[in-house]
Amino acid sequence: MRMTFQQAVVAAIEDEMEADAGVFVMGQDIGRFGGPLRSNAGLFERFGAERVIDMPMSEGTMAGLAVGAALQGKRPVLDLMFGEFLALVMQQFLDAGAMHYYSGGAARVPFVLRVKYGIGPFHGHAYDHHSWLMGVPGVKIAAPSTPQDAYDTMRAAVRDDNPVLFLEHMALYHAGRAEVERRAPPLPLGPAVRAREGADVTVVASALMTKRALKAAETLDAEGIEAEVIDLRTIAPWDEEAVLASVHRTGRVLLLSEAISTGASINDVAATIAEKAFDALEAPVARLAPPPIPTPFARELERAYLPDETRIAAAARALARWTA
Amino acid sequence: MRRDNDVLEGMYRLMSLTRALDRVVGAHDGHWHGLEGEEAVAAAVYYGLREGDTVAPHYRGAITAALAKGADLGRMMAGCLGKTDAYHLGRHRSDVCGPPEHGIIGLYGGSLGPPLGYACGAALSHVMDGDGDIALAVFGDGTSSRGDCHEAMNMAAIKALPVVFVCQNNQIAISTPAPDGNGGPIFERARGFGMPGARVDGNDVLKVRAAMDEAIARAREGGGPTLIEARTYRVAGHFVSDAEDYRDAAEIAAWRDRDPVARYRAFLIEEGVMDAAAMDALDAKLVAEVDAAFTAAQDGAVPDPGDLMPEDVFA
Numbered sequence: 001m002r003m004t005f006q007q008a009v010v011a012a013i014e015d016e017m018e019a020d021a022g023v024f025v026m027g028q029d030i031g032r033f034g035g036p037l038r039s040n041a042g043l044f045e046r047f048g049a050e051r052v053i054d055m056p057m058s059e060g061t062m063a064g065l066a067v068g069a070a071l072q073g074k075r076p077v078l079d080l081m082f083g084e085f086l087a088l089v090m091q092q093f094l095d096a097g098a099m100h101y102y103s104g105g106a107a108r109v110p111f112v113l114r115v116k117y118g119i120g121p122f123h124g125h126a127y128d129h130h131s132w133l134m135g136v137p138g139v140k141i142a143a144p145s146t147p148q149d150a151y152d153t154m155r156a157a158v159r160d161d162n163p164v165l166f167l168e169h170m171a172l173y174h175a176g177r178a179e180v181e182r183r184a185p186p187l188p189l190g191p192a193v194r195a196r197e198g199a200d201v202t203v204v205a206s207a208l209m210t211k212r213a214l215k216a217a218e219t220l221d222a223e224g225i226e227a228e229v230i231d232l233r234t235i236a237p238w239d240e241e242a243v244l245a246s247v248h249r250t251g252r253v254l255l256l257s258e259a260i261s262t263g264a265s266i267n268d269v270a271a272t273i274a275e276k277a278f279d280a281l282e283a284p285v286a287r288l289a290p291p292p293i294p295t296p297f298a299r300e301l302e303r304a305y306l307p308d309e310t311r312i313a314a315a316a317r318a319l320a321r322w323t324a
Numbered sequence: 325m326r327r328d329n330d331v332l333e334g335m336y337r338l339m340s341l342t343r344a345l346d347r348v349v350g351a352h353d354g355h356w357h358g359l360e361g362e363e364a365v366a367a368a369v370y371y372g373l374r375e376g377d378t379v380a381p382h383y384r385g386a387i388t389a390a391l392a393k394g395a396d397l398g399r400m401m402a403g404c405l406g407k408t409d410a411y412h413l414g415r416h417r418s419d420v421c422g423p424p425e426h427g428i429i430g431l432y433g434g435s436l437g438p439p440l441g442y443a444c445g446a447a448l449s450h451v452m453d454g455d456g457d458i459a460l461a462v463f464g465d466g467t468s469s470r471g472d473c474h475e476a477m478n479m480a481a482i483k484a485l486p487v488v489f490v491c492q493n494n495q496i497a498i499s500t501p502a503p504d505g506n507g508g509p510i511f512e513r514a515r516g517f518g519m520p521g522a523r524v525d526g527n528d529v530l531k532v533r534a535a536m537d538e539a540i541a542r543a544r545e546g547g548g549p550t551l552i553e554a555r556t557y558r559v560a561g562h563f564v565s566d567a568e569d570y571r572d573a574a575e576i577a578a579w580r581d582r583d584p585v586a587r588y589r590a591f592l593i594e595e596g597v598m599d600a601a602a603m604d605a606l607d608a609k610l611v612a613e614v615d616a617a618f619t620a621a622q623d624g625a626v627p628d629p630g631d632l633m634p635e636d637v638f639a
């Protein structure tokens with residue numbers, strides 16, 4: 001069936017709710033309203049108010065509720081609306097990440113925290129704060145880039161026994177339909193996919209950056225430069241094996257981020273490559289990320305802020321041509 | 325009570341200006357959060373403050389607050405469009421965040437709630453300076469569910485801070501009816517925190533103003549905070565392009581009939597403060613002014629992409 005990213009996320013939740021009575025959704029305006037940007041459209045009509053639970057504007061306690069229910073064995077999926085509100089639930093998410101370890105393995109917190117984010121048509125609530133959570137052991141971060149991947153990843157996230165931050169990019173959300181197979185998750189959270197194969201330069205990306213990297217790769221292809229695009233899918237824990245294998249194939253790697261360069265989740269990838277694939281490198285590890293500035297409002301500044309196809313292609317081209 | 329025609333006219337002007345903003349900006353921006361039905365609260369709450377007073381306005385009505393505090397209309401309009409002439413230089417949006425140089429504390433992240441704490445901090449500073457200035461902390465019924473709101477009220481009460489808390493209760497938060505967001509009457513919380521609290525008819529600008537006058541006087545005299553719940557109704561959608569399929573059309577229509585602007589106009593006419601022609605002329609003048617400012621802003625300069633300078637984030 002052809003679906004948008006948004007429809008695929010909802011379909012995945014619907015199928016998990018169908019499969020497991022312990023799965024329920026919660027958040028503000030997710031009932032009759034269907035959630036901001038239709039993020040829960042149809043779930044209320046299908047499952048009713050008992051499993052599609054509207055919340056007051058009390059984010060910290062909402063997350064607390066989710067953690068508490070998850071500790072009892074439920075599988076809450078909390079729609080926090082926007083990633084900009086992550087700061088309001090950080091304590092609960094920090095605690096949730098520590099619970100399994102600190103309880104000596106007794107506690108499990110199967111809790112999915114959904115956030116919309118990213119510069120896009122919505123023109124607001126764009127901030128990408130996911131990198132903060134790189135410093136939180138025990139938490140997983142998923143950032144799908146296509147409708148099928150959104151579907152698969154959401155199902156895997158709901159089935160995961162750990163707290164998962166699920167990122168929904170607003171520029172991908174309603175950006176066209178693609179074929180989605182409603183299947184049980186073929187992969188758990190973790191593995192990256194090679195979205196495009198190429199021998200000259202590796203581009204590591206996620207979410208919107210994957211889409212832009214694939215476009216840039218087409219441009220480069222016409223110039224005779226073969227870019228390999230690794231779509232991380234899961235940003236934490238990220239797939240070291242897939243990234244290192246690709247770096248070994250190409251010897252050159254460009255890392256893309258939508259979170260600001262300072263403290264970005266890709267910095268961890270860069271450090272690991274430097275540590276473990278130093279011998280394979282034929283050029284310095286390159287990064288493209290927004291500058292350490294709050295996400296700006298004016299469209300002109302927004303455009304300059306995010307890595308775009310042209311800059312991605314230019315950076316990959318420079319890497320491919322780099323000689324010591 | 326001595327009737328002060330300047331105040332009465334000033335509040336009408338602010339109401340009319342609010343309606344003009346709705347018309348002009350709302351026509352352009354699908355994400356504009358309209359104030360139809362709530363104009364009396366904005367006019368009564370933001371009118372007549374001192375220059376030194378600090379205002380953390382509710383985001384719905386934030387431009388009215390900024391203009392009431394002396395911000396420039398042209399620069400506010402430029403701020404809705406991300407233009408260089410804006411106070412924020414195009415870096416941020418003016419519809420939810422007014423200029424601090426005019427004593428406004430807006431939203432600097434997407435989250436509603438934290439400005440209530442900032443208002444308390446401003447009030448603390450006013451106490452330290454002994455300047456008699458106060459802080460307003462205005463929030464919606466939805467925002468009243470945030471821990472920030474509870475904590476700010478408790479903090480202000482304990483420290484006897486000169487803060488006037490105003491809940492602009494329009495009975496809904498996006499699609500969540502107030503009874504699903506608040507376990508009990510909001511104004512009654514005041515008692516639990518140890519401050520005076522009252523509920524007023526938010527569609528009656530004079531009632532809201534009377535409550536404000538009392539609360540502001542108490543705050544200026546060192547009597548501590550007050551909570552006012554102004555009960556009104558969001559006749560507008562959450563934002564302009566809201567499909568509004570979650571609300572009863574008859575209910576909206578009933579409240580549209582209780583239009584606070586029409587009600588106030590009738591009062592002003594009856595009392596002989598302003599006549600209909602004068603008010604119509606003022607309405608038309610303000611629409612023209614806002615329209616001209618908005619059109620000028622549309623043609624304004626846009627930020628240079630080269631302006632993204634990391635050093636700009638540090639003072």
Ligand SMILES: Cc1ncc(C[n+]2csc(CCOP(=O)(O)OP(=O)(O)O)c2C)c(N)n1
Nearest residue numbers: 384434435436464465466467494496497498
């Ligand atoms: C902390 C936080 N949670 C959720 C939102 C998303 N949001 C934006 S406006 C709004 C409704 C606010 O309701 P209320 O405070 O009653 O103000 P109203 O819109 O009714 O004027 C919500 C939930 C937000 N901006 N901040």
